[in-house]
Amino acid sequence: MIYLDNAATTKLCTPAYDAMVSCLTGNFGNPSSIHASGQKAAATLYRSREIIAACIGAEPSEITFTSGGTEADNQSILSAALSGAETGKKHIVSTAFEHHAVINTLKKLEKQGFEITFLDVSGPECGGEGVVSPEQVAGAIRPDTCLVTVMSANNEIGTIQPVGEIGRICREKGVSFHTDAVQTAGHLRINVREQNIDMLSLSAHKFGGPKGAGVIFARKGLKLSPLMEGGSQERGKRPGTENLPAIAGMAAALEYSCKNIDADADRMRKLQDRLIDGISAIPGSILSGDRVKRLPGNVHFCFEGIESETLLLLLDNKGICASAGSACVSGSLEPSHVLLAIGRTPEIALGALRLTLGPDNTPEEIDETVDAVRETVAKLRSLRGTLY
Ligand code: PLP
Numbered sequence: 459m460i461y462l463d464n465a466a467t468t469k470l471c472t473p474a475y476d477a478m479v480s481c482l483t484g485n486f487g488n489p490s491s492i493h494a495s496g497q498k499a500a501a502t503l504y505r506s507r508e509i510i511a512a513c514i515g516a517e518p519s520e521i522t523f524t525s526g527g528t529e530a531d532n533q534s535i536l537s538a539a540l541s542g543a544e545t546g547k548k549h550i551v552s553t554a555f556e557h558h559a560v561i562n563t564l565k566k567l568e569k570q571g572f573e574i575t576f577l578d579v580s581g582p583e584c585g586g587e588g589v590v591s592p593e594q595v596a597g598a599i600r601p602d603t604c605l606v607t608v609m610s611a612n613n614e615i616g617t618i619q620p621v622g623e624i625g626r627i628c629r630e631k632g633v634s635f636h637t638d639a640v641q642t643a644g645h646l647r648i649n650v651r652e653q654n655i656d657m658l659s660l661s662a663h664k665f666g667g668p669k670g671a672g673v674i675f676a677r678k679g680l681k682l683s684p685l686m687e688g689g690s691q692e693r694g695k696r697p698g699t700e701n702l703p704a705i706a707g708m709a710a711a712l713e714y715s716c717k718n719i720d721a722d723a724d725r726m727r728k729l730q731d732r733l734i735d736g737i738s739a740i741p742g743s744i745l746s747g748d749r750v751k752r753l754p755g756n757v758h759f760c761f762e763g764i765e766s767e768t769l770l771l772l773l774d775n776k777g778i779c780a781s782a783g784s785a786c787v788s789g790s791l792e793p794s795h796v797l798l799a800i801g802r803t804p805e806i807a808l809g810a811l812r813l814t815l816g817p818d819n820t821p822e823e824i825d826e827t828v829d830a831v832r833e834t835v836a837k838l839r840s841l842r843g844t845l846y
Pocket residue numbers: 465466525526527528529531557559609611612613638640641661662670671672785
C-alpha cells in the first residue's frame with residue numbers, strides 16, 4: 459500500500475505510541491486525584507503542557523487541551539465572539555476557504571447577528587492562488603471587528619498563509635487573531651510570540667499523534683469560555699477528565715516532529731516536486747494553489763473530464779490511498795468550497811485529486827503513483843470517449 463493521505467490523518471509515531479502505552483498501563487491515574495497515582499498522572503499532564511508550549515513558543519498556562527482541531531476552532535472563535543459582543547463588536551474577518559470547523563462556526567454566529575467578511579481568494583488582490591494577502595485582511599478590518607481568523611495552511615490545496623504579517627496587522631489594529639494551524643503544526647515552524655498569534659488550534663492526528671486530541675493556545679489575558687458545563691479541569695476552560703494517554707501521545711508526537719521538521723520538509727519537498735512534475739505532464743491536469751507557497755507534502759490537481767470518486771476507487775485498487783480533498787466532504791459529490799473559492803468551475807472541481815506525503819514515502823512510490831494516475835486518467839477518459 460502507498461499511503462498518500464497524510465493531510466487526512468497520519469500514522470502514530472513510535473514516541474507517541476510509547477507515551478500512550480505508559481499512560482494506558484502503569485500511569486493510569488486521574489490527574490485530579492490527590493493520591494500518588496493521580497499526582498503521577500498530573501505530572502505527566504503538566505509535562506505534556508510544557509512540551510507543547512515549548513514547541514510553539516508559548517507558556518504552559520496558555521495551553522488548553524481539547525478533543526481535537528474541531529473543538530479547538532469552535533471554542534476559540536465562540537470565545538472571541540462572546541468577548542466581542544460584550545463590547546458591541548460583532549464583525550469577524552475570515553477567508554472563503556477555511557475548514558468547515560471554522561466556516562460552520564462563523565455561519566452559526568452569522569445567524570446570531572454577527573457580520574462575517576469571508577475574504578475572496580480568487581482575484582488579483584491575492585498573494586498567490588489560494589493565498590490571502592495581508593493587505594486584504596488590513597482592508598477588511600473595521601472599528602467593530604472583534605476577530606480575524608485565517609488558517610495557517612489550507613487542508614485541501616496546501617497553500618501557506620502569511621500568518622506573521624496578518625498577526626502584525628491585527629496587533630497594530632488591536633484585533634484578536636486566531637489561526638487554525640491544524641495542517642502546519644509539526645510541519646512548519648510556529649512561534650506564537652514572533653507571529654503575533656493570539657489564539658491557535660492544533661490537532662494531534664495530523665503530526666503523528668492519536669486521533670481525538672487537540673490544543674487551544676490562548677494568549678495570557680484572553681478569555682477562553684468553556685463550551686460545556688462541568689468540573690474545573692483545564693483551569694475551568696474545558697471540563698471533563700483529561701484524555702491523558704492521547705495528550706501524552708500528542709506531546710511526544712509534536713516534540714518528535716518539531717525535532718525533525720527541517721529534514722522532513724527538505725525530503726518531502728523533493729518528493730513533492732517529483733510528483734508535481736510527473737502529474738503536470740498529464741494532459742488536462744490543473745495544479746490547484748500556489749506552486750511555491752504550499753505545504754511540503756501537498757500535491758493537489760484537478761483533471762478535466764474526470765470524476766474524483768471513480769479515480770480514487772481505481773487508485774485504491776492499485777494500492778494507492780489518496781483523497782479528493784478534505785476527509786470531511788469526501789463521500790459527497792459536492793464540489794469543494796476551497797476549489798470554488800479559488801475560482802475553479804464546479805465541473806473542474808469535481809475532478810480533484812489530493813496526494814499528501816509523509817516522511818516515510820520514497821521516490822519509488824512517487825514514480826509508481828505518477829504512472830498509476832497517468833494510466834487511470836487515460837483509461838477513464840477513453841471510457842468516456844474524451845480525447846486529450
Ligand atoms: N482544521 C483543519 C485545517 C483540518 O484539516 C482539520 C481536519 O481535517 C480540522 C480543523 C479538524 O480537526 P480534527 O479532525 O482534529 O477535529
